[in-house]
Amino acid sequence: xxxxxxRIRALCFDVDGTLSDTDDLYAQQVxxxxxxxxxxxxxxxxxxxxxxxxxxxxxxxxxxxxVGLDDEMSxxxxxxxxxxxxxxxxxxxxxxVDGMLAQLKGRYxxxxxxxxxxxxTLAFLERFDLxxxxxxxxxxxxxxxxxxxxxxxxxxxxKMDTPPEACLxxxxxxxxxxxxxxxGAQTVGVLCGFGEEPELRRIGADLILERTPLLxxxxxNRK
Numbered sequence: 001x002x003x004x005x006x007r008i009r010a011l012c013f014d015v016d017g018t019l020s021d022t023d024d025l026y027a028q029q030v031x032x033x034x035x036x037x038x039x040x041x042x043x044x045x046x047x048x049x050x051x052x053x054x055x056x057x058x059x060x061x062x063x064x065x066x067v068g069l070d071d072e073m074s075x076x077x078x079x080x081x082x083x084x085x086x087x088x089x090x091x092x093x094x095x096x097v098d099g100m101l102a103q104l105k106g107r108y109x110x111x112x113x114x115x116x117x118x119x120x121t122l123a124f125l126e127r128f129d130l131x132x133x134x135x136x137x138x139x140x141x142x143x144x145x146x147x148x149x150x151x152x153x154x155x156x157x158x159k160m161d162t163p164p165e166a167c168l169x170x171x172x173x174x175x176x177x178x179x180x181x182x183x184g185a186q187t188v189g190v191l192c193g194f195g196e197e198p199e200l201r202r203i204g205a206d207l208i209l210e211r212t213p214l215l216x217x218x219x220x221n222r223k
Contacts, residue, residue: 002206003168003186008219010162011104012153012185014171015114017193018212020124021092091124094192096213101133103216111136111156113169113179115147135160148175150183157183170215171195174203188215 013019031046039045104110110133114121118139125131136159143151150164157164169180172193180187181204189200189208200208209215 003188003218005219007166007186008108008168009166010109010111010157010160010168011215012111012113012156012167012169012180013212014169014173014176015112015116015121015124017172017195018170018176018190019094019097019112019130021094021192091127093128094212096211098128098130100213100216101130103220105133107220109135109160109162111138111160111167113138113147113152113156113171113176115140115152115175117141148178148182150179153179153183153185157185170212174199177203177205190215 027043027046031042034042034045036042101110112121112125112134114137116124116139118137118141121137121139122131125134125137131137136156138152138156138159140146143149143155145151153167153169154164157167160167165184167180167183167185168188169176169183169185170188170190171177171180172190173195177187177189177200186206187204189195189197189205190210190212191197191200191208192211197208207218209218
């Protein structure tokens with residue numbers, strides 16, 4: 001682990017794929033239409049397809065990283081996040097997230113840093129009674145630019161009265177890791193969402209966890 005735990009004074013969480021789980025029922029329906037002879041792991045492909053549909057910016061930036069156009073794609077993603085019509089969706093909670101937030105609340109200021117619109121973000125948080133845990137909620141239009149620019153994390157840090165470099169950004173995609181790093185924060189990549197370990201490591205995540213709730217063990221064991 002390359003995290004400097006002594007630096008961490010506040011936590012910033014992405015939503016989709018980090019706190020909110022993928023619609024596995026939808027993924028199962030998609031899987032039925034994927035030819036076995038073309039896809040070795042149809043379940044994995046179906047899950048990624050669903051995430052692409054729900055958050056196209058994540059997939060676009062991952063592709064851009066591979067072809068060296070990540071800066072240009074950041075501009076495109078910012079435009080998409082601000083102008084596309086957010087679709088209503090069935091909200092699911094990553095198992096164990098509620099308990100993790102309850103453990104961390106009071107030990108650290110907590111913030112949501114999401115590229116989703118305010119209505120969709122708050123609808124998810126209210127659906128699972130999570131608003132009470134957060135000291136700041138930053139959504140896609142809160143700052144001048146959205147992720148992967150540093151603006152949302154910088155705003156969340158300001159709201160929590162914490163230096164950006166003392167924040168920890170937790171997310172499931174290279175978009176989240178890039179946001180954290182560009183703001184000077186440390187980063188944790190989680191594998192319960194869109195991103196995969198090789199790309200999260202390549203972009204420079206300081207720590208990678210299988211599931212978001214495991215973060216409580218990492219942080220509280222140092223107390």
